[in-house]
Amino acid sequence: MNAPMNFEEGTPAGHVRERLVVIGNGMAGCRAVEEILARDPGRFDVTIFGAEPRVNYNRIMLSPVLAGEKTFDEIVINTREWYDDNGITLVSGDKVDSIDREHKRVVAASGRIEPYDKLLIATGSDPFIIPVPGKDLDGVVTFRDLDDVDKMLAAAGKGGNAVVIGGGLLGLEAAHGLNLRGMNVSVIHLMPTLMERQLDEAAGWLLKTELERRGQTILTGANTKEIVGKDGKDGKVAGVRLEDGSEIPADIVVMAVGIRPATGLAREAGLEVERGIMVDDHMVTSDPSVLAVGECVQHRGLCYGLVAPLWDMCRALADHVTENPTGYEGSVTSTKLKVSGIDLFSAGDFSGGEGCEDIVMRDASRGVYKRVIVKENKVLGAVLYGDTADGSWYFDLMKKGEDVSDIREALIFGQAFASGGALADPNAAVAALSDDAEICGCNGVSKGKIVACIEGGAHSLDAVRSGCKASASCGSCTNLVESLLSLTLGGEVESGPKTLCKCTSFTHEDVRRLIVEKGLREMPQVMQELHWTTPDGCASCRPALNYYLLCAWPGEYVDDQKSRFVNERLHANIQKDGTYSVVPRMWGGLTNPRELRAIADVVEKYDAPMVKVTGGQRLDIFGIRKEDLPAVWADLNAAGMVSGHAYGKSLRTVKTCVGSEWCRFGTQDSTGLGVKIERMTWGSWMPHKFKIAVSGCPRNCAEATIKDFGVVCVDSGYELHIAGNGGIKVRATDLLCKVETEEEALEMCAAFIQFYREDAWYLERTAPWVERVGLQYVKDKLAEEGAVEHYAARFRYSQQFMQDDPWAKRAAGEDSKLHQHLAEVRPFPASQMENA
Amino acid sequence: MMIGNWLDIGPVTQIEPGTARTLPVVGGEEIAVFHTMRNEFFALRNKCPHKQGPLSQGIVHGDVVTCPLHNWNISLRSGKALGDDEGCVPTIPLKVDAGRIYLLRSAVIGAQDQAA
Ligand code: SRM
Ligand SMILES: Cc1cc2nc3c(=O)[nH]c(=O)nc-3n(C[C@H](O)[C@H](O)[C@H](O)COP(=O)(O)OP(=O)(O)OC[C@H]3O[C@@H](n4cnc5c(N)ncnc54)[C@H](O)[C@@H]3O)c2cc1C
Ligand code: SF4
Ligand code: FES
DSSP states (O other), X not given: XXXXXXXXXXXXXXXXXXXXXXXXXXXXXXXXHHHHHHHOTTSEEXXXXXXXXXXXXXXXXXXXXXXXXXXXXXXXXXXXXXXXXXXXXXXXXXXXXEEETTTTEEEETTXXXXXXXXXXXXXXXXXXXXXXXXXXXXXXXXXXXXXXXXXXXXXHHTXXXXXXXXXXXXXXXXXXXXXXXXXXXXXXXXXXXXXXTTOOHHHXXXXXXXXXHTTOEXXXXXXXXXXXXXXXXXXXXXXXXXXXXXXXXOSEEEEOSOEEEOOHHHHHTTOOXXXXXXXXXXXXXXXXXXXXXXXXXXXXXXXXXXXXXXXXHHHHHHHHHTTOOOOOOOXXXXXXXXXXXXXXXXXXXXXXXXXXXXXXXXXXXXXEEEEEEEETTEEEEEEEESOOTTHHHHHHHHHHTOBOGGGTTTGGGOHHXXXXXXXXXXXXXXXXXXXXXXXXXXXXXXXXXXXXXXXXXXXXXXXXXXXXXXXXSSXXXXXXXXXXXXXXXXXXXXXXXXXXXXXXXXXXXXXXXXXXXXXXXXXXXXXXXXXXXXXXXXXXXXXXXXXXXXXXXXXXXXXXXXXXOHHHHHTSEXXXXXXXXXXXXXXXXXOOHHHHHHXXXXXXXXXXXXXXXXXXXXXXXXXXXXXXXXXXXXXXXXXXXXXXXTTSSBEEEEEEOOGGGTOSSOOSOHHHHHHHHHHHHTTOBOSSOEEEEEESSTTOTTOGGGSSEEEEEETTEEEEEEOOBOSSSOBOOEEEEEEXXXXXXXXXXXXXXXXXXXXXOTTXXXXXXXXXXXXXXXXXXXXXXXXXXXXXXXXHHHHHHHOSOHHHHHHTTTTGGGTSOSOOBOOOOHHHHTTO | OHHHHEEEEEEGGGSOTTEEEEEOBTTSOOEEEEEOTTSOEEEXXXXXXXXXXXXXXXXXXXXXXEOTTTOOEEETTTOBBOTTOOOBOOBXXXXXXXXXXXXXXXXXXXXXXXXX
């Protein structure tokens, strides 16, 4: 078979068959040949070169082979007999080294020379290897062909640790296989979400949770710095070191970070190549005698990494070479993950955009998340997790660009529901349910009971929740209960209390309560369990949830910077010209020469255009650029000053007056107490800004009676006032109580703050909060047996983690990306640019 | 060919999802490069059409940034102010290739490039 062939010999005169040479015995190359044979079997003499020493097999099934669900024989597409029966010369295990377009021939590694009339390049892709030290160590493998699978199986046979770099489709399938084969698997993924090109944050979080449940370690947002080798043992891998310095032991490292079209041959042969080999709609390259298909090509600007587009390309190619051109117009693709027991589907564009509408359905008890993206009445994309039965239906609607306005309401419930005629109206579907149908799974409430409850006077969602408990727990049946309300009452449903934002049907109170009750500890978890109707929340709920989680789980929850307003992210106040102001803390309004000197030095060193005494008894330095903030803070830190949090929904200032130390009317040491209070409370995040003042006598020079917490000293002790507000709508404080000692004042201050932190809505200052809940409610709560000690203790516990100067951390280099420019562009004259 | 028309401004990992970073241009306008939580990248002039607020410092949600100064919502895709507000900020064509971010050179350097 391997002897050079004489093509003239044995061919009838006048009917010389064209010679088709195919480089690449993979999925696209063989499929193209099959398609040509189906149209015109006698047209070509076919020779296929394959670098792999075997017949053509179904590459995508390597994952089930690794997982032990299939054998190699079961995934072979074309056996030896197929090549023989169709007169195809298969040159396997021999890589083509060069293409000589001038003489129309290819040269293989073995030295074999093969002339062609038409050449087909189908070289697929090469796995991308990240250029880190140690990438060439023994035990570092990729996941592309059967040899790779064999290497992984050999390693798995010995057990131990496997590290997979890359949390995309391939990486996760490799991780799953190795996990099933008994290895201890860690996945390292650069991005914060697994499979970020196919999944949104919500689905990515569900996937991560499930894989962790199966015993895999998933490290997202993790950057590989180095692959380390075993001491003394030549070239054998021992582990992976991450950028943060941590090291994960590994007996095998699988690199699955992406693929690059294999274009080397084509590039060297002078064909037009960008990211892939450039082809037209008929898969013809820049040389009319050379065709290309598969992952190695670039068509209309796109390169593909899935098989579905290859089938269409091969059809167009075969139509073209058999002179019946149809053309290929590009493909839309969909993705499934081949990990048993995980149902996941993604298709189209889910990045959202102008005019896009997200329809989201979540069912926490079944672990289902569905999101369909609609624009101008057409399905643009879909992400499904946990229930993918309707994936192909959405994909079909998407590809056909069908108008979905008629089924819009029922779209998210799936094909069976949406095409159910009368049932397309969710209300009609609910009406059709029998009386004993269970609506609320959590509390076991039937339709009949809910209807009875509504007829008994519960005319709002909230009334139903408190009346018969339906939808009061996980809330997944909220839609159904709302349908029952409108069915039973017609138009008379009373709208419930204000929800947290448009992403949820829950109120602030519900969300706060459920975070604690259900132990919800991460933002995507709250959104999934509480059925958020958007994939990743909005600018209203993200900051609120961030605060609620921080308040509920001090020391445990990791603050989410991107959910914070710029001032809280940069720990300074943004000004109208985009610069920042810096307000260092001056405890109780006291200062000293060292602090004043440091401030003066900063003003001169950074050329700050203005310094001003604020209304909060401290100094404000204006006009600092975001790049200079860390250096300014370092200088202020050096003089012992910390952030004044003039920018935060947090404790701002504690204003004091001079008090008994100097003032002829002073009754107590108001300055000293103010400093103690500020030392106790600084750094705490609050629902809104929080201000405190301590006045030494009822003349009240520190304006304590318009503060969130105010202390007015009197001869017999301390009057504690709450819920005052200057600002837009002035509100004088209410007297909370009177205490005799400083210790009691401090204790009550801590207790009141913690109660406010745990009870108020995000962005509700103490004044509107007390107006809403009533002074008596606050007094009663704090008067409960042991309440003051209890709240104060919780506040102190939380403060352990909060009293960590954010400026010092930034000055030491934390989050430096937030302050530094990416780079600077310095345009050069064109002549210099050539060499740049 | 990439080298000629496109300016490589570094790896995608330098911008955390949901944030933006800045790119000053000597003799030109500063650019804000955004990475959304849905993993798209955009580049815009770093000046709000309202009163020149630094858009790079706003909260990013979907493909929108909320200006930190007076909360205008600006589409990262088109540069247009959304809702009732009117105005538009220039966008700079951007592409991501093999984990690196590229900006269209002529749009970054603008007039100076053509003049040379
Ligand atoms: C700097 C300062 C003015 C000054 O030069 O004195 C100031 C400056 C600002 N105040 Fe104030 N307030 C300042 C003391 C006050 C006071 C006086 C006080 O604290 O005793 C009040 C009235 C008391 C009160 O809060 O109840 C005050 C009531 C407000 C309000 C209205 C709050 C309200 O509940 O109605 C706002 C608007 C808001 O927060 O939404 C506000 C907002 C602001 C903002 C943050 C406006 C903004 O969003 O950009 C200003 C930031 C400027 C900056 O970059 O530093 N500022 N502001 C004072 C800083 C105090 C400090 O050392 O931290
Ligand atoms: C583990 C795994 C799982 C996958 N799962 C899926 C999935 O679920 N769904 C999906 O749609 N896609 C999946 N894919 C992707 C799919 O396999 C590819 O899109 C498809 O194989 C591409 O076909 P191709 O012919 O272009 O490349 P290949 O199938 O890679 O074929 C190219 C062939 O050319 C050979 N070759 C290269 N250079 C030369 C040379 N110079 N000389 C001779 N021979 C050469 C190579 O050895 C290779 O055999 C998966 C891929 C892998 C690796
Ligand atoms: S009173 Fe108005 S203008 Fe003055 S600092 Fe406060 S917010 Fe700004
Ligand atoms: S400057 Fe952007 S909203 Fe005013």
